[in-house]
Amino acid sequence: MKSKLSDHIFKKGKFITPWNNALGSLSKMQSWSQNRLPEYLWLGLILDKYGREKGLEKSYYILNKLYEINKKLTVPAFSLILKLDSEEQMKLYSYITEIMGKQVLAPLTLLYTYSDYQEFSRWFCEPDITPSDRQKSIDMVLKEGYFHQSELATDIRFLVSYFSLLTGRIHMPKSQLDLILEYPYLEHSNERMRIIRPTIRSMEMMLLHLEILDVQFLEDFWRRISKMSECKLFCINFPNNESDADKYIETLHRIFDYLSNCLISINPLDKKMLVLLGITVYSYKRLLEIVNHNLYNTIAARGAIRTVIENYIMMKYLMQNENTQENIWDKFQYYGIGLYKVVLARSRETQSDLSNNHIDYKYMELLVNEYIDEEYIDMDTSYFDKQNIREKAISVGEKELYGLFYDYDSSYEHGLWGAIRESSLIKCESPAHQFHCVPDYENKQNLKNVWPDCVKIMNKSIVLLNELYSIPEHLLKEVLNFDK
Incomplete structure (x- = not known):
């Protein structure tokens, strides 16, 4: 639900949103679509491939393995995974290919090529998948997950929160935790999701202070993906019929x-x-x-x-x-x-x-x-x-x-x-x-x-x-x- 004008704080001629008033500078430069979705695109590809139920299940296994391999990671950001040492990357990638093959994450080799990311490209390069098909897979996940309240975006944010719960870096009352643990077992259309989904999104926002914004990684991501497709423009045209x-x-x-x-x-x-x-x-x-x-x-x-x-x-x-x-x-x-x-x-x-x-x-x-x-x-x-x-x-x-x-x-x-x-x-x-x-x-x-x-x-x-x-x-x- 959008906040009312009366919910805003009026200071020096400026209406400040309740959220920005509470978070202050913490909320700056933390766009879900531009700064966080690229980091968690790999999770979105898994969910898109297997559907919600099976995709969440496979993601649990992979996130557990990631925590087992490196207990210092605060969030499952892809830029951090790519910075793991070769042995750690090999263990993770080997496990991923065991439980779901390499085709699911293969689209990312379009962006993370062998010249810069040898370990990842070696494990997931799939020549049978054309560059065009790889791009389409990435575009589809970006489109479905771009809006921060979409079903896919909320599922991804749940997995990110799950990983942080796994690491023990965030804590919450048992009543709230029980509510969150219901999330993967309910359909998005379930009435209880009206309460649980905002809680998931708020929980993921709590993790912002754990994330280090990798500006170079994000700039490289958007620069590369944006050059791979043409603009698809659409115009709004309103009628003009004023006969009187x-x-x-x-x-x-x-x-x-x-x-x-x-x-x-x-x-x-x-x-x-x-x-x-x-x-x-x-x-x-x-x-x-x-x-x-x-x-x-x-x-x-x-x-x-x-x-x-x-x-x-x-x-x-x-x-x-x-x-x-x-x-x-x-x-x-x-x-x-x-x-x-x-x-x-x-x-x-x-x-x-x-x-x-x-x-x-x-x-x-x-x-x-x-x-x-x-x-x-x-x-x-x-x-x-x-x-x-x-x-x-x-x-x-x-x-x-x-x-x-x-x-x-x-x-x-x-x-x-x-x-x-x-x-x-x-x-x-x-x-x-x-x-x-x-x-x-x-x-x-x-x-x-x-x-x-x-x-x-x-x-x-x-x-x-x-x-x-x-x-x-x-x-x-x-x-x-x-x-x-």
Whole structure:
């Protein structure tokens, strides 16, 4: 079971997992799949060949023999076995071939060749098994054991724990030991395994302090196995079927046409209405870009919906505080113009050529000086009203909207790795490549469609406008029906 957010420890702006909080640095660089599975791949090959029941039985015999040969070993890591002296290796390999032949571990000679590992290669080289078949055997075990909670991975971890129990280097209460000893006699589907399997995994994790990370061995393993196969890429493609989007945009257009005419004909100097309509029309134009350019499943669409969310929260915040803050509608306008003024002031002081960039500084100057001379406009570079968007969202009762949507879309706006990974990298299915990713420069992968959420959040803004300006009932009903 995954830990809840409330289970994490919050320290200095960081949510720390319960496991990392308990283990501290001990948990670092101890990936099961990357750092420990290669060491125990030989046990996985035995289990894969003989099945769970017989494979565990044969593994017991071999681990007992390994302990008999060298009582100094703390864990049955393959790098340690390869470092045994020739006589010890000969005793172990001779015993293995007696009880199961050499074909089971023969795939490993693809990686551990005679030039570097003469003793092992001499005992287990099997010319009748092609390099391709040896690679397939390794890939299969890697794939099945890669996920640390898989059945094969848990079986391997049980054998590793068994060896450490055999050596007497770990101790536990009899009740817990009895529970663990049930493991090999129960099917993975047995209800009791829901308790025993996590105990096995935790027990194996207790052995980390006994292991010495052989970085060179691991680097050699992954370097060799990764070069033996091609990437197997797969893309996720989400559907894009928004036949009603044009109709929704058309309905919004009619609503804004009505509200704009109200502003012009009733009170053209109404600053509150101007600000609220300005915000919502800006959101509308972001949606219009999505529709006109078919951006539903794109990175750009996530930036658009983030804007729509922030605009909605800002609208609610301004309306909530208009009675307690004098001239809040003016303040909002001059806060934004002040930020334009900062850029304008910098442009006047730079030595760079600004004639060919995307900013029209002459037009910007006209905007900054539109109502009053810029010499009377201060520049506030902090958050508007000294509160960030999260604090504003909480104050207007939209904490969940912020936490579930805005934070996610912000990763796309800031180019953070979660967004990069989801949108711009394609997964490789090869365990030999550690299921790595490759750049999606061909643009084959898309993202989940944002349009349903765009409609839902835009309609929230429309409802706010309706509370103030009474949108005609047929138009309001029509636009809200798109959210069903």
